[in-house]
Amino acid sequence: MQHELEKLIVEQYRIIDFLGAGLGGETYKALDLKNEQLVALKVLSLQQTSNWKILEMFEREASILAQLKHPRIPDYLIIFR
Numbered sequence: 291m292q293h294e295l296e297k298l299i300v301e302q303y304r305i306i307d308f309l310g311a312g313l314g315g316e317t318y319k320a321l322d323l324k325n326e327q328l329v330a331l332k333v334l335s336l337q338q339t340s341n342w343k344i345l346e347m348f349e350r351e352a353s354i355l356a357q358l359k360h361p362r363i364p365d366y367l368i369i370f371r
Contacts, residue, residue: 292316292335298323300370303331315348322367330364 297305299320306328307319315334322329334348349369356366 292333293318299331299333303329305331313344329367 293299293305293316295305295307299305302323303320304323305318305320309317309319309330311317315332318331318333320329320331321327332348334345336345352366352369355363358366
């Protein structure tokens, strides 16, 4: 796990729980402190990635998610580096 519970990410998201990990990074349950909304936060570590193709796939996944609108798919909010 890259991030500790309760860690603050970009001064807006507080990590609540670790949800899982895969080739594309780690996913956390987090709280958006600006609006008190629960969010899924996916993190890709460039330090642990030796294949730049993974970064390309991560950015493509974000782009596709930003276009999808469905009640069972989380809304895309932001990508930050």
